[in-house]
Amino acid sequence: MKRIMLLTDIPPCTNYTAGLVTAQLCRSLPAGALSVFCVQNRGLKPEYCDDLAGLPIRTVAKTGENRATYHRGLKLPRVVPIGVELFRRVVRVPPLIRQAEAYAREQRAQVLWVVLQGQTMVGMAAPLAKRLGLPLLTHVWDPLSWWLRAHEVDRANRTLDLRAFDRAMRASMGCAAASWAMAEHYTARYGVPAVPIIAALDPALARHPPGRVYRTDTLTIGMAGQFYADAEWMGLLDTLQAMEWRVAGREVRLRVLGGHVPPGDIPPERLEVLGWRPQAEAVNILSEQCDVLFCGYPCSTDMREVAQLSFPAKLPTYFAAGRPVLFVGPADSSPGRYLAEHGAAARADAPDLPLIQAALLRLVEDPAWYASLAAAGQKAFAEDFTLARQRENFARFLSFVGVELT
Amino acid sequence: MNRPLRVLQISSTDLVGSRFNGLSIAGQLAAAGIESRHLVWDKRGNDESVSRALPYPGLRAVSRLVGLGEAAMSRHARWQAQSWLLARQPWFQWADVVHYHLIHDGWFAMGALPGLTRRKPSVWTWHDPWPMTGHCIYPIGCDRWRGGCGECPRLDLPFAMLQDRTAEQFAWKRGLYDGLDVDVVLASDHMMRMAEQSPLAAGLRLHKVPFGVDLDLFSPGPSGPARERLGVRPDRVTVALRLAASNPHKGAADAIEAFSLLGDDVGSLCILSTQDRGYLRGLMARHQVVDLGWIQDDRVMVDAYRAADIFLMPSHGEAFGMMAVEAMACGTPVISYDDCSLPEVTGAPGIGIAVPRGDRVALAGAIRALAMDPEDRARRGLAARAMAEAQYDQIVFAGRLAELYRAAAARRSQGAVA
Numbered sequence: 001m002k003r004i005m006l007l008t009d010i011p012p013c014t015n016y017t018a019g020l021v022t023a024q025l026c027r028s029l030p031a032g033a034l035s036v037f038c039v040q041n042r043g044l045k046p047e048y049c050d051d052l053a054g055l056p057i058r059t060v061a062k063t064g065e066n067r068a069t070y071h072r073g074l075k076l077p078r079v080v081p082i083g084v085e086l087f088r089r090v091v092r093v094p095p096l097i098r099q100a101e102a103y104a105r106e107q108r109a110q111v112l113w114v115v116l117q118g119q120t121m122v123g124m125a126a127p128l129a130k131r132l133g134l135p136l137l138t139h140v141w142d143p144l145s146w147w148l149r150a151h152e153v154d155r156a157n158r159t160l161d162l163r164a165f166d167r168a169m170r171a172s173m174g175c176a177a178a179s180w181a182m183a184e185h186y187t188a189r190y191g192v193p194a195v196p197i198i199a200a201l202d203p204a205l206a207r208h209p210p211g212r213v214y215r216t217d218t219l220t221i222g223m224a225g226q227f228y229a230d231a232e233w234m235g236l237l238d239t240l241q242a243m244e245w246r247v248a249g250r251e252v253r254l255r256v257l258g259g260h261v262p263p264g265d266i267p268p269e270r271l272e273v274l275g276w277r278p279q280a281e282a283v284n285i286l287s288e289q290c291d292v293l294f295c296g297y298p299c300s301t302d303m304r305e306v307a308q309l310s311f312p313a314k315l316p317t318y319f320a321a322g323r324p325v326l327f328v329g330p331a332d333s334s335p336g337r338y339l340a341e342h343g344a345a346a347r348a349d350a351p352d353l354p355l356i357q358a359a360l361l362r363l364v365e366d367p368a369w370y371a372s373l374a375a376a377g378q379k380a381f382a383e384d385f386t387l388a389r390q391r392e393n394f395a396r397f398l399s400f401v402g403v404e405l406t
Numbered sequence: 407m408n409r410p411l412r413v414l415q416i417s418s419t420d421l422v423g424s425r426f427n428g429l430s431i432a433g434q435l436a437a438a439g440i441e442s443r444h445l446v447w448d449k450r451g452n453d454e455s456v457s458r459a460l461p462y463p464g465l466r467a468v469s470r471l472v473g474l475g476e477a478a479m480s481r482h483a484r485w486q487a488q489s490w491l492l493a494r495q496p497w498f499q500w501a502d503v504v505h506y507h508l509i510h511d512g513w514f515a516m517g518a519l520p521g522l523t524r525r526k527p528s529v530w531t532w533h534d535p536w537p538m539t540g541h542c543i544y545p546i547g548c549d550r551w552r553g554g555c556g557e558c559p560r561l562d563l564p565f566a567m568l569q570d571r572t573a574e575q576f577a578w579k580r581g582l583y584d585g586l587d588v589d590v591v592l593a594s595d596h597m598m599r600m601a602e603q604s605p606l607a608a609g610l611r612l613h614k615v616p617f618g619v620d621l622d623l624f625s626p627g628p629s630g631p632a633r634e635r636l637g638v639r640p641d642r643v644t645v646a647l648r649l650a651a652s653n654p655h656k657g658a659a660d661a662i663e664a665f666s667l668l669g670d671d672v673g674s675l676c677i678l679s680t681q682d683r684g685y686l687r688g689l690m691a692r693h694q695v696v697d698l699g700w701i702q703d704d705r706v707m708v709d710a711y712r713a714a715d716i717f718l719m720p721s722h723g724e725a726f727g728m729m730a731v732e733a734m735a736c737g738t739p740v741i742s743y744d745d746c747s748l749p750e751v752t753g754a755p756g757i758g759i760a761v762p763r764g765d766r767v768a769l770a771g772a773i774r775a776l777a778m779d780p781e782d783r784a785r786r787g788l789a790a791r792a793m794a795e796a797q798y799d800q801i802v803f804a805g806r807l808a809e810l811y812r813a814a815a816a817r818r819s820q821g822a823v824a
Contacts, residue, residue, distance in 0.1 A: 242690040353687060354695045358637040361694055365639060 001033045002403050005109035007100055007124065008139075009117050011038045011057055013046035017225070017313045018117070018141055020279075021199050023049050028391050028405060035107040037100045039120060041065075058103045063092045065118050067152035078154075085119075085157040093123045100124060101131050111401050113137040116168055118147055119161045125168035135401040138172040139197070140182065146306035166190070174400025176393075179311035181334040195397050199313040200390035205280050206381055207287035207322045211371030214291055219250040219364060221326070222290030224257040224282055225314040232296030232328040235351025237264040239360070242353055245270055248364040255290055257282050279317065286321035292346075292363055293318040297329025297336065299350050307333035319344070319381035324373035326359055344376040410441040413811050414501035414526075416492070418508040419448040420456045421702065425728050426533065426593070426617045427507040429456070434804030440811060445497050447513040457497055460488050473512050480567040482541065482575070483510050489518035493525050503811045505529040506588075510536050512565075516582055523588050527818040529810060531591040534725045537579065538604040540572025541565055544655050544723025547745075547763075551576075552603055563654065579606050589814050591615045591807075593726035594747035613810060616751075617726055618803030619735050619794065623704060624711065626737035626791055632709040639694050642676040643777045646714035646738070648729055649679040649686070657720030657743065658685060660766050664720070665689050667770035672777050678710055711736035715783055716776050719748060720769055727751045730758070735794035739786035741772045757789040 012026045013019035026034055035056040040046075042061055068084040069076060104112065112134045114125040122144060129136035144165045148158045169175065169186060175194035177183035183194035213219060227233055245252045245267070252270065256262050259276045277285065286293055295314055298307050311334050318325050325345035330336050339345040346363050348355035363370055383389070395405035413435070415428040424430045428442055432455060435442045444456040465488055472485050492498055504526045510516065522528070536543045540555025542563040550558065556573030589611045592598050598614050601607040630640065638644055645665075650656035662685065665677060676694040677686055683697040701707050711717065717733035717740045724746040731751060733740055742748035743763040752758025759776065761768035776783055 239690070242687045244691040246691070352683075352697070353690065354697045355637070357690055357694060358639070358696065361639050365641070 002110040004111045005104045006036045006113045008115040015047045082154045115139045122165045126171045136172045139176040143305045176397045179334040182309040195393045201320045203386045205283050206320045211374045220253045220290045222255045222286045223294045229296030229298045232351045239353045239356040247360045292326050316385035319377040342380045344380045412502045414504045415444045420446045421450045431804040438808035440808045480569045480571040482565045483516045486515040489515040503527045527814040528588045530588050540576035546722045596747035615806045618800030624732045624735035627712045632712040638676045644676040644714045645716045646678040647718040649682045651682040655723045660720040663766045664769040731798045734790035737787040737791045
């Protein structure tokens, strides 16, 4: 099998979503076929996977990619962050490329697989592939435009970064995308064959709980993972507040899993924060202790591209838990379209209180609908989000450069 | 004359109010031998029979500035000098008859009306009582319009005044209308009674012509599919209303308070609102709220009427009540306040229900009574549809207008011959 070098910003690990998926993909490759060059943010503390201990990983530090707005508490003039970003681009990135090149030669890599997350990785991809003369596979978690906006990169550097992204995609022989919509979009835009590679779970973790709300006096809404859609989460809280935390006579409680404290003013007696839990335990909790699982996705216009192209990693976990999903997000977003096509969620197309209220009321008052949503989610999991399906897609991804996954 | 009679409809906009500015009955008018075109200040649709009035660069900005000046000086519809140019518009010259609709909402100077009506036979629909008052659109509970206004108790009502110039405005209107050769259309007996009592309307030719709706489109239908499309939960009594929170005449606050006064015996309703969103949050603890917002698609409106068991229209002032008629045509009974056109238009008390204006307890009582009596709702709904068929068919409406246009044209041509 050809030897592959993965250039990534997050290594295969157990405590970051991207790292979890990367680890799943790495496990598909035979020993000795893969090496990893990780350009890692200094703040990350990845917990490596025991079963991947033999995987050769070289880690180097990545310089900060956030806008340099303040220095020792003083606001910097606008020109300074532009200069800092240009300096990073011209002075910091080329040595990283040289280090990655040396490591790839040392590992006798024959294929380069690059995760295009952030301006540093994007800036390295095409030049590194060119220097090595290796076929390039690209992997995208989120649209670069979203990353650049989130990191407040100035317009001039943003233009340069987006051009670098275009170059990398055009140089790429295949692309792993974050969703079906993203795969279609990049194929249409760059002519690159693309396949969705999304978070997946072991089917043994999947649960098939009864298709009904557990208790007659309570409705428990579960939420796992990051709160990246604040307005939509606040829409849920506002709705519950307006309904005085009762849905069709049931008291509402929130059960939250993940490393973050949920935003918003939530009465303590309504909220239970369970913190981060391993995947299997999280699936069990969502399945056995929750009636509805909340997934928000951004409706704001400045998040339109990310909404249309990305895919929430929490959805496969929710589907595996076998409970209905309450989706608050745009109908034309990538998950919105998927959920509509599969009939796998109660949907509110905007963080609009009456829309969310209608979805909550129907979940409680229409048992047949509730059961059908749960069943559709379980079916979606079996069809699209198992490790076997992910491995199939990964095999297609590698086949773009003639690598056969045995 | 072998060709159809040409009628130009002049109004502030095309789509908003299309039901009563003649746009939605263009086909029926054509069938009655009337070729109708529209000249509007604010064109929003793509209909080729509608043209933007006075499309001169920068004119709308100037008009807005003039409007600010008028408001600062407590005048209204006085200084919009572009109005005199309407007579030079090719479509004005094309017309045999000109029908004026919403011309008093700020873009038009009423002083242009005598000259314009001298040039063409003219019809003027009074869509509200403003032509009869010193400043307000609806003189709610006030009788001063009968005697010349002045010492106005409600200068804050639209069109608001900073200083009391209501007597002066009233006198100015009296001067304008003196000798005005125009046929005035009023849609209800309520408006007819006001006009007959108004010193300003004396000497004008008054005609009662109730507006009409498309009885095929606005028709009774199964509520289940409509409710599903709108997200209304199927097992709730549903009350629809137009929530115009920014318009003090429409009674949004009355409706909200009436809902909050309902007792537990009514159960959980679905409150289905159109137009302004976000005002019903306080009712969500007890009732389902469906905020449809501003609706431009008639099919959605039909769904709303069909989904509703009751249509609530607590307007403090109303010259006709087109939405009430649409609801009736869909077989939905209407609850309203009295002392406006709505009791008459909705057939209260036998068909619609009217309670004393401003009495929110009575309004809640009417909602409660109808919500808890499905048989009465069904009876009133059937009667409402029958009344709509008998009185508010848009084909009949178009026919009456056509007669009026012909009479106006004939009168002018006879006058010219004489």
